Amino acid sequence: MTQSAKAKTVEPKLDLGREAVSEISASLRTLLADVFSLYVKTKNFHWHMTGRHFRDYHLLLDEHADQIFAMTDDIAERARKIGGYTLRSIGDVARHQRLKDNDDGSLMPRQMLSELRDDSVDLTRYLRETHELCGKFNDVATTSLIEVWIDQTERRTWFLTEIVSEL
Numbered sequence: 001m002t003q004s005a006k007a008k009t010v011e012p013k014l015d016l017g018r019e020a021v022s023e024i025s026a027s028l029r030t031l032l033a034d035v036f037s038l039y040v041k042t043k044n045f046h047w048h049m050t051g052r053h054f055r056d057y058h059l060l061l062d063e064h065a066d067q068i069f070a071m072t073d074d075i076a077e078r079a080r081k082i083g084g085y086t087l088r089s090i091g092d093v094a095r096h097q098r099l100k101d102n103d104d105g106s107l108m109p110r111q112m113l114s115e116l117r118d119d120s121v122d123l124t125r126y127l128r129e130t131h132e133l134c135g136k137f138n139d140v141a142t143t144s145l146i147e148v149w150i151d152q153t154e155r156r157t158w159f160l161t162e163i164v165s166e167l
Contacts, residue, residue: 016082016083016137016139017137019137020137020139021082021083021084022084023133024079024082024084024130024133024134024137024139024142025079025082025083025084025085025086027129027130027133027134028075028076028078028079028084028130028142029079029084029085029086029087030096030097030098030126031075031126031127031130032072032075032079032086032087032093032096033087033092033093033094033095033096033097033098034096034097034098034099034122034123034126035068035071035072035075035123036072036087036093036097037093037097037099037100037101038068038099038119038120038123039065039068039069039072040101041099041101041102041115041116041119042061042064042065042068042116043061043065044102045061045107045112045113045115045116046058046061046062046065048105048107048112049061049109049112050108050109051108051109053109057112057163060159060163061116064116064156064159067152067156068156071149074145075145078141078142078145082139082142098122098126099119099122099123102115109167110164110167113160113163113164113167114160114164116156116160117157117160117161117164120153120154120156120157120160121157123153124150124153124154124157127146127149127150128150130142130146131143131146131147131150134146
């Protein structure tokens with residue numbers, strides 16, 4: 001076997017074990033699909049926002065989308081870093097996502113923001129489930145990342161909740 005062939009087959013030297021890598025990377029893969037789904041929905045609503053508060057909502061959703069998208073690389077790289085696999089295509093996202101797409105072109109701002117708030121609540125729950133799984137295997141690096149994502153997601157949920165309560 002050549003040196004370059006060996007390099008391609010070397011697994012990371014982590015102490016998590018095969019079961020942990022398998023379960024954690026599967027959970028991260030599903031989480032990543034949800035994050036991509038929420039990102040696309042947030043951009044969809046950002047692009048299709050209308051109404052009196054258009055500018056404020058448009059800018060808010062752009063900021064939220066940037067935060068959500070920033071999570072994607074960290075999630076995927078964490079799965080790879082521990083020796084697992086991650087998403088490979090849009091079809092893979094569709095097969096793993098739990099958050100639902102929304103193609104309805106007639107939504108009003110309140111409906112858009114309410115749906116994003118509800119999805120953010122669900123994402124927080126999914127993050128907590130993955131955090132618990134990582135805790136079971138003492139994967140402190142992944143749990144630390146997830147704690148930051150939970151805080152960010154709760155902040156977005158808070159903002160959306162406050163806005164929706166006034167509409």
